[in-house]
Amino acid sequence: MMPGHRLTLSKRAASMPASPIRRLAPLAEAARKAGRTVYALNIGQPDIATPQVILDRLRAYHDGCVPYGPSQGLPEFIEALRTYYSGLGLALDAGQIFVTTGGSEAIQFALGAICDPGDQVIVFEPFYTNYNGFAAMTGVVPVPVPARAEDGYHLPGRKEIEAKVGPRTRAILICSPGNPTGTVYTDAEIETLAAICRERGLYLIADEVYREFVYDGRKHRSVLTLPGLEQQVVVVDSVSKRYSLCGARVGNIVSRNRALMDALLRFGQARLCPPTLGQFACTALTEVPAGYIPGVIAEYQRRRDVVHEALAGVPGMVARKPEGAFYSCARLPVDDANAFAEFMLRDFQLDGETVAVAPLDGFYATPGLGKDEVRIAYVIEEPKLRRAMRVIIAALAAYPGRVPAAARG
């Protein structure tokens, strides 16, 4: 063989980050194998039961094979989504909905249709870590604008945001209710973003997959309601969190921009179609009982309270009460949140139990930020969640790299 200099992988592969959510999976696996119970608060994997009508529909699958569907999604599922949006006061045509393989593909397609390699997208950090992965895959450059834990991760002022708009800026990408922050942007914040996008000719890409999960009587403002921004707004959506269907890999994009929808169709044709089985099951979503979503919201709000009350009692901890989604971000009194997360899985147990959390540095684009922060997903039932929080607090006390409260800035 000639010098195997070509037998490397791509720079893209080298730059592709490991998921901070899933990176600790082998340690969690080892802890489980060693007989410990591991509460998985690292991944946004809801445990709440999927509506029975959806599972029943799946089990009634009657075709003799599982054929490709249309690249833009099954018409029956698109109709079900139209009914769902209509219930939110959003009137949409079938041609304004494009079904994707989960919210993941929706983000990737939206970025790919709007940006070329080297183009920039403004994000507010901490942001959903996989935006980094999609950016690496599409060559898009995330330009972070820091949001502060002390402000509950709400947006900085308009000038701070506009200072980041440059000649290669193509879009602002938001997630509200926020993953990982649990922050719900106010009407005023959404309108500020809209004004910037309107004036600077940017797309506003909004990941709204947690839209139902807002607490304490808050209301979620969809960017689809923004007047005069119809051509610039792109909504990323998914049934994953709403109905505990993460593994179905069924998401969608909403846009009123016909050229964009046409590009999505061509992207979609290359991968043929989104999963037929998940879409088929979700044709039943119009029959989900009216009480289902309010019940889920009440459950998550109770869990949010359990997490918040536990964290609030720890000296040196910074953790605002989340307003939505099912995540809490916390600044821990530790030297290194990665080391602490590994410590919990490898070296710690309380009555045979331990916890997996997601270190937050991978949710930042600015190097050095998030080193002492973690994301906690409250996706297990209350009694277990209480035990998990006890484990975290005991682990903090036992962790050798604990930083005294007085030593922190």
Add this chain to the structure above:
Amino acid sequence: MMPGHRLTLSKRAASMPASPIRRLAPLAEAARKAGRTVYALNIGQPDIATPQVILDRLRAYHDGCVPYGPSQGLPEFIEALRTYYSGLGLALDAGQIFVTTGGSEAIQFALGAICDPGDQVIVFEPFYTNYNGFAAMTGVVPVPVPARAEDGYHLPGRKEIEAKVGPRTRAILICSPGNPTGTVYTDAEIETLAAICRERGLYLIADEVYREFVYDGRKHRSVLTLPGLEQQVVVVDSVSKRYSLCGARVGNIVSRNRALMDALLRFGQARLCPPTLGQFACTALTEVPAGYIPGVIAEYQRRRDVVHEALAGVPGMVARKPEGAFYSCARLPVDDANAFAEFMLRDFQLDGETVAVAPLDGFYATPGLGKDEVRIAYVIEEPKLRRAMRVIIAALAAYPGRVPAAARG
């Protein structure tokens, strides 16, 4: 609003081709709405029944929700795949199998892990049209080496192939049994490709999703059997065609290159996981009766004969007998295969029936090639297939752009 110069889409979106397989879907839909029967020979959507054990497994889905699985695939499904490969004489570790969202994602991930934007991959044209789409999405440049209809689309000589290897060449990408050609590369051809890859330090990416479908007693040679090429071989696979599960979106990559598998895992983590429901159903593939695949092969071979006999009788037609897969490529005596395909859907019927085929120009990278060629997928049952072939032949006689046999080169 400021000058909306930014409100364009990306060059990537502009360069993304419409699928020649799905481009004619609106015309076919219109024909159906007008009451005509349309035989869909344009898309490789098998009609053969999925093994009952797989559908039964799906209907027995018992979880209360549909959770994310591991990014590399469900362990139970990976085990089932190991058993499947073992039956082919291929001993694989679980860590050498990475489950993807269909063969589509497998190709995209393989290209993404090996190539940076601007890197080149050698393909033999006509090739699976969606390679163009994946290339546009990943910025990879397909470098075509023409294969000729008159040679049954077998490989050109080694020198012709090597002449295309340049400093940015990273891989050779093949599909055998071939989509769209139906060509099955011989042992000698596979070994020639292996020798080139070995000597020039290239990856050999082989799309083997049709491996079972070889006719007239031929044997398929998997690139996984090539000695000394373990680090360079990447196999793209899928359950879609084998078990008529196209809509399940379950494929996989096989590679013995650990660095590559590690990169795939990081790519996979960004999109979380492949579809859980399709994988769950496919855990039953070890229980598929032994007679299932031979029965499918026999059925496709009979259909292949129906198509070939029909085409062989048309003056001015060039159509070799396909050796595998379920496609036939044909050079038609027409001025423009796209116009002819549209003519069949828009302007033609025989006893209320017409046919959709895939024009072949979109399966070439060299401009101008394939203008008079089509791909016919024999994925409907024999009596219908006979009628569809009658339609095509009658349409050729009625088509205004027919080229007299004597006028062709």
